[in-house]
Amino acid sequence: MGQSPSISLEVTVAMATDIGQRRKQNQDAIGHLTPTDPDTLERLGQIFVLADGVGGLKGGDLASQYAVSTIIGSYYEQEEGDPAERLARAIAEANNVIYAEGHGQDEPEVMATTVVVAVIRGRELVIGSVGDSPAYLMRDAEARQLTLDHNLEMAQREAGTPLGEGDPTGRKLVRALGNQPSVKVDIISGPVRGGDHVVLCSDGLTRYVSPEEIEQTVAVTDPDSAVDTLIALANERGGADNISVIVLRLTDEEYTEHGAPPPLAEQSDWERRVNAELSRLDEPVETPSRPHPPSRARQRRAQAAARRTAPVSSEQIDRLWQLARENPIVSGAGLFVLLIVFIAIMLLVLTSGGDRQTDEPRATQAPQVADTNLTATARVFTAATVQAQALQTSEANQVATETQAAILALTPPTPMPTSGPQMAEGMWFRVLDGDPIPAYDEPRLDADEASALEPGANYRISGAEPETDNGPWYWVIDNTGVEDRWVNGPSLHARIVAIDEAGNPLPDDQQPLDVPPPGAGPLPVPTVTPTLPGTQGTPITQPAPGETPETPSPTATIGYGVETWGVGTIVALKGPLTLRESQSVDAPPAGDAAEGEVGTVVEGPVPAGGHWWWRVEFEDGRAGWIAQVLLGAP
Numbered sequence: 001m002g003q004s005p006s007i008s009l010e011v012t013v014a015m016a017t018d019i020g021q022r023r024k025q026n027q028d029a030i031g032h033l034t035p036t037d038p039d040t041l042e043r044l045g046q047i048f049v050l051a052d053g054v055g056g057l058k059g060g061d062l063a064s065q066y067a068v069s070t071i072i073g074s075y076y077e078q079e080e081g082d083p084a085e086r087l088a089r090a091i092a093e094a095n096n097v098i099y100a101e102g103h104g105q106d107e108p109e110v111m112a113t114t115v116v117v118a119v120i121r122g123r124e125l126v127i128g129s130v131g132d133s134p135a136y137l138m139r140d141a142e143a144r145q146l147t148l149d150h151n152l153e154m155a156q157r158e159a160g161t162p163l164g165e166g167d168p169t170g171r172k173l174v175r176a177l178g179n180q181p182s183v184k185v186d187i188i189s190g191p192v193r194g195g196d197h198v199v200l201c202s203d204g205l206t207r208y209v210s211p212e213e214i215e216q217t218v219a220v221t222d223p224d225s226a227v228d229t230l231i232a233l234a235n236e237r238g239g240a241d242n243i244s245v246i247v248l249r250l251t252d253e254e255y256t257e258h259g260a261p262p263p264l265a266e267q268s269d270w271e272r273r274v275n276a277e278l279s280r281l282d283e284p285v286e287t288p289s290r291p292h293p294p295s296r297a298r299q300r301r302a303q304a305a306a307r308r309t310a311p312v313s314s315e316q317i318d319r320l321w322q323l324a325r326e327n328p329i330v331s332g333a334g335l336f337v338l339l340i341v342f343i344a345i346m347l348l349v350l351t352s353g354g355d356r357q358t359d360e361p362r363a364t365q366a367p368q369v370a371d372t373n374l375t376a377t378a379r380v381f382t383a384a385t386v387q388a389q390a391l392q393t394s395e396a397n398q399v400a401t402e403t404q405a406a407i408l409a410l411t412p413p414t415p416m417p418t419s420g421p422q423m424a425e426g427m428w429f430r431v432l433d434g435d436p437i438p439a440y441d442e443p444r445l446d447a448d449e450a451s452a453l454e455p456g457a458n459y460r461i462s463g464a465e466p467e468t469d470n471g472p473w474y475w476v477i478d479n480t481g482v483e484d485r486w487v488n489g490p491s492l493h494a495r496i497v498a499i500d501e502a503g504n505p506l507p508d509d510q511q512p513l514d515v516p517p518p519g520a521g522p523l524p525v526p527t528v529t530p531t532l533p534g535t536q537g538t539p540i541t542q543p544a545p546g547e548t549p550e551t552p553s554p555t556a557t558i559g560y561g562v563e564t565w566g567v568g569t570i571v572a573l574k575g576p577l578t579l580r581e582s583q584s585v586d587a588p589p590a591g592d593a594a595e596g597e598v599g600t601v602v603e604g605p606v607p608a609g610g611h612w613w614w615r616v617e618f619e620d621g622r623a624g625w626i627a628q629v630l631l632g633a634p
Helices: 038-044 058-079 083-103 152-160 211-220 222-237 254-257 271-282 296-309 313-325 328-355 360-367 367-410
Strands: 008-017 029-033 045-052 115-121 126-128 135-139 142-145 186-191 199-201 243-251 428-431 438-442 447-451 458-465 475-480 484-488 496-499 571-572 577-580 590-592 598-608 610-616 623-628
Touching: 008 029, 008 045, 008 222, 029 058, 029 243, 038 058, 038 115, 045 058, 045 199, 045 243, 058 083, 058 115, 083 115, 083 135, 115 199, 115 243, 126 135, 135 211, 142 186, 142 211, 222 243, 360 610, 428 610, 447 484, 577 623, 590 623, 598 623
Parallel strands: none
Antiparallel strands: 008 243, 029 045, 045 115, 115 126, 126 186, 135 142, 135 199, 199 243, 428 458, 428 496, 438 447, 438 484, 458 475, 475 484, 571 598, 577 590, 598 610, 610 623
């Protein structure tokens, strides 16, 4: 039921998205629409959408953009329904669009995104969400999360079997748009009032900034400044993911008339921090070509340039004097220079003395003696100079030799390539048997742990950081396309085999160079059974020599793994469907089946049209082909 504009809230919106400090692509998307038609605005309100594409997937950026555009368009285009009903249908339609786009290509790929949506109509707030991008209501200095995180941690908690504290698998998504044919949408609605703030954000913000900090920021600054400050804080604290924020400030006549609560007489620590951030944001900043700190070499060059232009202080003079005392080469050179100066002064004095006017008798009595004495003195000083030069040269050469030896001992030779396989973006690999391989949230060994790489599972390289400490580091996505993490390259040494998109090991001459760490033996020869990138290491049954394989080779990449069901396996339907006479969604129908019905596998799997197909027969004689995504264990 519509509400009168006279009691509607005024909405001030600020929104922004940022690539962060480590990602090479921004896979977030944001958008909103305020209808210009007063009747539509009164009946359906305003809509605000934030989508966070699943990192590491090629189509993550497209998935988030499809989500935003489809949800906004579908919400207003529907012919009937209240805001909650319309929003649920709009999000479900976005899921259909993304799933169809990902699986309707010649080479299907998984596209997925989380989404959180807010609709404000009059004094009513409606929130819809899928995934782990939260929505908060800020009221009375309190932050209230309105959404549930659809990850493994929340699922296990609801099931009564919570994960252990700090378990890195807890962040793994269990629900997102686009990775399944259908999706469950959470809808919540309730009243709002003047003075409230609604905040939608991606987990790139909440990973670094707490809900309390978000509330304090939006409470003491205007929405535009709040958005800038929150993004700056997340980047300052790591910025490992894309960061998106939408801040909505709700006001009405009563709130405007009485005004916001007066500021404290003395600023709080948080207000001072926010003001400092805002001051810093006002300063002109040169945007680097890459969101990474300058290299050590660049820092050294900058420091050297600063030293060349800075005036010499008394402290620097003291340091130079201390250096001269501690370094024999420097002190020797200094003494040699002083000796030369002393000799030059003495020669000048003696030369001046020979030219002085004296009594004539003395000059006439022994003029030759005076010349002889002068020549002898000069020879003495010349000999002393040569001897000093030889001594200084000998000492300097000895010290230089010792110093050079020390430098060579401290300076390692030209480094060999970093240990581990040298892989590039886009490569698939499988983890060989052994212990799980540790993974991290950031490319640092002291970062928080993420889900480990499991033996037998397949992963894809989505990015690389070759110049980081202990590198290279690889940004990998699992075969389900819902979790990504950083893996240290050296930890992959002798533990992986490169595979093609169909899951088959690449020939030996196409395997990446795998540099062993110092002291390691020769590389083991991997012996693996081909599996598809989506099978989590489940082997495909290989025929005996001379036999005809029952499972045809895949003709195109399939975005999920094949099951190892054999003939006679009992399966259940995940939903109502139409059986097909052949392996295609466009094939003639072979009958209908209901959700939960149980049948027996009689043939398959057959790869076609981006799916694995199985022929299933039911007790009443119905039989037909069904895509694997619609089948499961009974």
